Amino acid sequence: MTKLFEVPLYPYKRTADQDAPAPVRHPVVIIGAGPVGLAMAIDLAQANVPVVVLDDNDKVSVGSRAICFSKRSLEIFDRLGCGDEMVDKGVVWNLGKVHFGDRQVYNFNLLPEDGHKRPAFINLQQYYCELYLVERIRALQTEGKPVEIRGGNRVENLHCYDDHTLVTIETPEGAYNLEADWLVACDGAGSPTRRMLDLDFVGRVFEDNFLIADVIMKADFPTERWFWFDPPFNKDQSALLHKQPDGVWRIDLQLGWDIDKEKEKKPENVIPRLKQMLGDDVEFDLEWVSIYTFQCRRMEEFRHGRVIFAGDAAHQVSPFGARGANSGFQDVDNLGWKLKLVLDGKAPETLLDSYSFEREHGADENILQSSRSTDFITPKSEMSRIFRDAVLDLSEHYEFARPLVNSGRLSVPCTYDGSPLNGPDVSSLPQRTRPGSTVVDAPLGEDWLLDHLTGEFVLLGLGVDIPSDNEINGVSLTGITIGRENISPELRDRYLGNAAAAIYLIRPDQHVAARWLDCDQTEIGAALAKAIGGKVQ
Amino acid sequence: MSESVTTPNLEAPDAFYADLLSAHEKLGKEESDAFNARLILLMANRIGDLGELRQLLEAAKVDRVSKQQY
Numbered sequence: 001m002t003k004l005f006e007v008p009l010y011p012y013k014r015t016a017d018q019d020a021p022a023p024v025r026h027p028v029v030i031i032g033a034g035p036v037g038l039a040m041a042i043d044l045a046q047a048n049v050p051v052v053v054l055d056d057n058d059k060v061s062v063g064s065r066a067i068c069f070s071k072r073s074l075e076i077f078d079r080l081g082c083g084d085e086m087v088d089k090g091v092v093w094n095l096g097k098v099h100f101g102d103r104q105v106y107n108f109n110l111l112p113e114d115g116h117k118r119p120a121f122i123n124l125q126q127y128y129c130e131l132y133l134v135e136r137i138r139a140l141q142t143e144g145k146p147v148e149i150r151g152g153n154r155v156e157n158l159h160c161y162d163d164h165t166l167v168t169i170e171t172p173e174g175a176y177n178l179e180a181d182w183l184v185a186c187d188g189a190g191s192p193t194r195r196m197l198d199l200d201f202v203g204r205v206f207e208d209n210f211l212i213a214d215v216i217m218k219a220d221f222p223t224e225r226w227f228w229f230d231p232p233f234n235k236d237q238s239a240l241l242h243k244q245p246d247g248v249w250r251i252d253l254q255l256g257w258d259i260d261k262e263k264e265k266k267p268e269n270v271i272p273r274l275k276q277m278l279g280d281d282v283e284f285d286l287e288w289v290s291i292y293t294f295q296c297r298r299m300e301e302f303r304h305g306r307v308i309f310a311g312d313a314a315h316q317v318s319p320f321g322a323r324g325a326n327s328g329f330q331d332v333d334n335l336g337w338k339l340k341l342v343l344d345g346k347a348p349e350t351l352l353d354s355y356s357f358e359r360e361h362g363a364d365e366n367i368l369q370s371s372r373s374t375d376f377i378t379p380k381s382e383m384s385r386i387f388r389d390a391v392l393d394l395s396e397h398y399e400f401a402r403p404l405v406n407s408g409r410l411s412v413p414c415t416y417d418g419s420p421l422n423g424p425d426v427s428s429l430p431q432r433t434r435p436g437s438t439v440v441d442a443p444l445g446e447d448w449l450l451d452h453l454t455g456e457f458v459l460l461g462l463g464v465d466i467p468s469d470n471e472i473n474g475v476s477l478t479g480i481t482i483g484r485e486n487i488s489p490e491l492r493d494r495y496l497g498n499a500a501a502a503i504y505l506i507r508p509d510q511h512v513a514a515r516w517l518d519c520d521q522t523e524i525g526a527a528l529a530k531a532i533g534g535k536v537q
Numbered sequence: 538m539s540e541s542v543t544t545p546n547l548e549a550p551d552a553f554y555a556d557l558l559s560a561h562e563k564l565g566k567e568e569s570d571a572f573n574a575r576l577i578l579l580m581a582n583r584i585g586d587l588g589e590l591r592q593l594l595e596a597a598k599v600d601r602v603s604k605q606q607y
């Protein structure tokens with residue numbers, strides 16, 4: 001059987017740019033067709049920003065890699081027009097078991113909060129995620145949207161100028177140049193762009209290796225997440241078992257830093273360990289094995305003039321909590337609308353500095369969370385081990401200790417507290433929807449609130465009438481009115497609390513920019529101007 | 538630091554102290570360490586409030602030699 005990741009999806013094809021007498025200028029060029037680069041391209045193309053994606057390869061990622069896609073990512077995929085494909089294929093699970101040493105200490109049911117369109121997360125192989133993103137790009141092309149993926153195009157050199165970047169690209173038919181007003185580097189953890197520009201990648205917190213194995217079970221096996229602390233088959237380390245689509249189970253074995261990678265990867269070493277994990281009588285086939293090495297770090301600054309970094313190129317975290325790909329989609333979500341406004345001349349270039357501010361903050365949060373998980377999973381001192389073991393021992397008997405067990409906190413969207421784009425707040429309104437936070441989904445009539453937030457600025461009136469189409473300084477502002485009779489209990493709880501009415505200004509990336517109990521046109525104009533980084537001079 | 542953290546509050550100091558020691562009586566060093574850790578976690582849960590717990594973490598930092606806080 002040919003595996004999905006063996007099929008060329010965007011094989012090299014000669015383009016007119018290669019025969020042009022002078023380098024052709026493009027508004028946006030993206031380096032890297034990983035999940036982050038592909039999502040970036042969709043976001044821009046949907047907004048009619050012409051975009052070219054360059055990738056040295058022509059296939060989806062090899063092996064499952066990232067497998068856990070968070071609710072926020074699914075909401076972003078909905079906005080990008082491919083949420084249903086992901087959710088229909090993905091696996092939803094709610095039951096988990098925690099093991100310590102040779103025993104199970106407790107099990108749990110996640111019971112996610114009601115009143116959201118999307119589940120807390122799904123499990124899906126990264127190659128499926130990338131496939132659906134590529135298919136979405138194909139659909140946009142059919143609609144005539146200005147987006148291109150160029151496989152077999154390896155970026156070899158960059159020259160930065162004040163108002164553009166000159167990109168040198170190697171192809172099977174030789175090199176060519178093109179110019180980009182804006183260059184978005186989504187070229188992964190080893191980012192050649194970072195290297196070519198001689199930029200730092202600092203803040204290393206810890207280093208680790210993971211053995212990743214995808215196995216196909218030959219008989220029924222429960223759809224549950226099993227986590228082991230210090231199991232007999234992986235002393236002093238952790239192990240994780242997770243269900244994926246197509247009857248594939250993913251196993252992560254933490255290996256520590258000083259290991260012999262080639263030896264650990266050999267089936268004769270892998271299979272006995274897996275048998276110890278799963279039980280001797282469980283039959284399985286080994287589909288894919290890899291060793292994943294990471295450091296926990298981020299770039300000091302995500303924007304360097306006309307070059308902007310997103311995804312793993314900008315930051316890397318441990319896999320605990322599935323923050324790698326998920327945080328990359330939040331980068332895209334944050335950057336797309338800002339680039340569009342700047343390219344359209346409706347917002348100042350400095351709006352892009354808020355991308356750095358907000359997403360660097362996001363990366364710090366992810367690094368903090370994943371460092372805390374690692375400190376729990378791999379205690380760094382005798383005393384931290386004593387406490388860790390105490391938590392696990394107590395968790396077997398008492399419920400109170402279970403929230404302390406940290407095998408990775410699931411990726412949740414970052415709230416941009418303190419962002420320069422945030423406008424006025426009303427502290428008596430619910431905390432979780434304060435300026436900077438993502439809009440919390442809620443049922444709205446026959447569908448969902450988030451279905452109505454499709455990539456423009458929105459002025460949302462709850463119990464207040466808002467005119468449906470507005471434009472302020474050339475920026476369009478969609479008005480949505482939810483009449484008193486249509487305010488569901490979830491909407492009330494998440495947006496009003498005890499207030500009778502409220503107005504929310506919502507950014508194109510579904511983050512709250514400002515909110516009022518009541519306001520006039522001038523206040524709205526001021527908040528909108530702030531949310532786009534001030535007026536264009 | 539708020540007064541309530543360090544003013545006497547134990548209902549029966551001698552009895553509690555005796556119980557604490559006797560809980561450790563038959564334990565080796567390793568078991569005692571584990572017991573203490575479990576006890577701290579249980580007590581922390583009973584207190585709950587992060588601000589108060591942070592005050593306790595501060596209050597516990599007394600230097601045995603100089604009798605000053607570090």
Ligand SMILES: Cc1cc2nc3c(=O)[nH]c(=O)nc-3n(C[C@H](O)[C@H](O)[C@H](O)COP(=O)(O)OP(=O)(O)OC[C@H]3O[C@@H](n4cnc5c(N)ncnc54)[C@H](O)[C@@H]3O)c2cc1C
Binds near residue numbers: 034057154
């Ligand atoms: C083996 C492995 C296992 C992983 N497991 C997990 C996991 O369990 N959980 C998790 O959350 N995350 C995991 N990750 C991380 C996750 O896969 C990444 O966070 C995610 O892929 C980041 O997406 P990206 O688009 O930023 O970068 P990438 O997916 O790395 O994509 C970068 C793209 O840039 C292209 N490129 C690079 N250089 C050039 C160039 N010079 N010119 C043109 N194109 C170029 C590459 O071909 C590639 O397509 C894993 C990663 C690996 C490698």
